Amino acid sequence: MSVVPSSLLPASAVPAFRGRIGRDAASGHYAVPYRYRLHVAPSTPGCLRIAVTHALLGLDDTLPLTVLPETPDTPDGGYAALRPLYEASAHLYDGPAAAPVLSDGWTGRIVSTHVPDILRDLALRFRGDGPDLLPSARRREIDAIADLCERSVNRAAQRAGELGIDGEAAHRDPLTVLFSALGRLERRLARGPYVLGDAPTAADVHVWVTLVQLDTVHRWHLDAAAMDRVAGHPALWAYAQRLAARPEFARHLDIDAVLRHHRAHCRGREAAGAGIRIVDWSAGPS
Numbered sequence: 001m002s003v004v005p006s007s008l009l010p011a012s013a014v015p016a017f018r019g020r021i022g023r024d025a026a027s028g029h030y031a032v033p034y035r036y037r038l039h040v041a042p043s044t045p046g047c048l049r050i051a052v053t054h055a056l057l058g059l060d061d062t063l064p065l066t067v068l069p070e071t072p073d074t075p076d077g078g079y080a081a082l083r084p085l086y087e088a089s090a091h092l093y094d095g096p097a098a099a100p101v102l103s104d105g106w107t108g109r110i111v112s113t114h115v116p117d118i119l120r121d122l123a124l125r126f127r128g129d130g131p132d133l134l135p136s137a138r139r140r141e142i143d144a145i146a147d148l149c150e151r152s153v154n155r156a157a158q159r160a161g162e163l164g165i166d167g168e169a170a171h172r173d174p175l176t177v178l179f180s181a182l183g184r185l186e187r188r189l190a191r192g193p194y195v196l197g198d199a200p201t202a203a204d205v206h207v208w209v210t211l212v213q214l215d216t217v218h219r220w221h222l223d224a225a226a227m228d229r230v231a232g233h234p235a236l237w238a239y240a241q242r243l244a245a246r247p248e249f250a251r252h253l254d255i256d257a258v259l260r261h262h263r264a265h266c267r268g269r270e271a272a273g274a275g276i277r278i279v280d281w282s283a284g285p286s
Contacts, residue, residue: 017089019102019111021121029104029111031125033062036111038118039082039101042252043070043261045154046115047100049209053122055248056200057130063122068099070257071264085110116146123202133202145195145203149210152181157214161221175226182233189235193242208249211240215278216255217262231278244281255281 021029021036038054040047054065072078078086078096086097089110102111102118112118123133134142159174185207188195195203219227231237243249 017101017110017113018117020117021111021125023125034064035105036063037103037105038063038065039068039079039085039099039103040065040252041068041070041072041079041099041261043254043257044099045209045213048212048252049205050100050115050118050122051252052205052209052249053119053133053202055251056133056205057122057127059122059126059128059130062128063126067252070254070261072096072098084108119202119205131200133200133205135201138196138201138203141196142201142203142206146206148181148184149206152177153210154213154218156181157218157222160226161218175222175229179229182230182236186233186236189239193239204243208240208243211236211279212253212258212281215240216258216281219277220262227278237278240279244279250281253281 019029021027021031024030038050040051042048042051051065051067054060054063059065066081068079068081073080074083074096076096078098080097082097082099082101085101085103085108086093086095088108098113100115100118101113102121103109104111112121120134127133156174156178160178185195192198194200195207214230219230222230244253
C-alpha cells in the first residue's frame with residue numbers, strides 16, 4: 001500500500017490509501033468472502049458509484065457495506081466511526097477520516113480510499129456470479145466514458161455555475177463542452193438500452209451517477225435557459241429514469257441527503273429559475 005503523507009497534500013485533501021486487491025494469497029490482499037468491508041456515504045458521487053456497483057454485483061452477503069450519514073460528524077469533515085481505521089493505517093494520522101473506505105477485517109486497517117481503484121477491484125476481484133461490468137474488450141471505452149462524465153459534464157457544469165450568468169462569454173464556453181458531452185451520450189442511448197449496448201457495464205454507473213448530480217446539484221448553478229437545453233435529451237433522461245427504477249440503482253439514492261450534503265459544501269452562486277427537476281428519481285417501475 002502507498003500512503004501520501006498529509007503534509008504533502010492540501011489541507012482539504014485526504015491521504016490516498018492505494019492498496020489493491022490481488023489475484024491470490026501471494027498478493028497480500030486477495031478476495032475472500034467476509035474479510036473486507038466498504039464504508040460509504042452515498043450522498044457523494046464517488047460513494048454512490050461504489051454502492052451501485054456493490055449492488056449490481058450482489059455483494060451484500062460476501063462484502064458487507066456500511067452506510068454513513070450524508071454529513072460528516074467531526075469538525076475536520078470526517079467520520080468518528082472511521083477514525084480507528086485511519087489511525088491504525090497511518091502513523092500519527094491527523095487528517096479527516098473520510099469516506100469511502102475499503103477496510104480489511106483481518107488487519108483492522110484500510111486497503112483503499114481511492115474510488116477508481118475500489119470500483120475496479122469490485123468489478124474484477126469480487127464479481128463472482130455478478131455481471132461483467134468491466135469486459136476486457138470495452139475497458140478503454142469505459143475509461144473514456146468515465147473521463148467524459150468527469151471532465152465534460154461534472155467539471156463543465158460546475159465551472160459554468162462558478163462563472164455565473166453575468167459573464168456571458170466565459171459562461172458559454174463550459175456550457176458548450178457540457179452540451180457536446182450530453183449530445184454524445186444522447187446519441188449512444190438512442191441506439192441501445194445501455195451506454196455500451198445491450199448489457200450494463202461500469203460506464204452506466206458513471207453516467208447514471210453523473211446524471212443524478214447534474215439534475216440534483218448542478219441544476220442549482222445553471223440558469224433556466226441552460227437547464228431547458230439540458231432537459232432536451234429525451235433518450236438520456238428516459239435512460240436515467242429507467243435505471244432509477246431498478247433496485248440496484250435506487251437502493252442507496254437519497255436525493256434529500258444529496259442536497260443536504262451539497263448545501264453544506266456549496267461555494268458557488270445558485271442561479272434563479274433552475275429549480276425544476278428533470279427526473280422524478282423516486283419513481284418506481286411503470
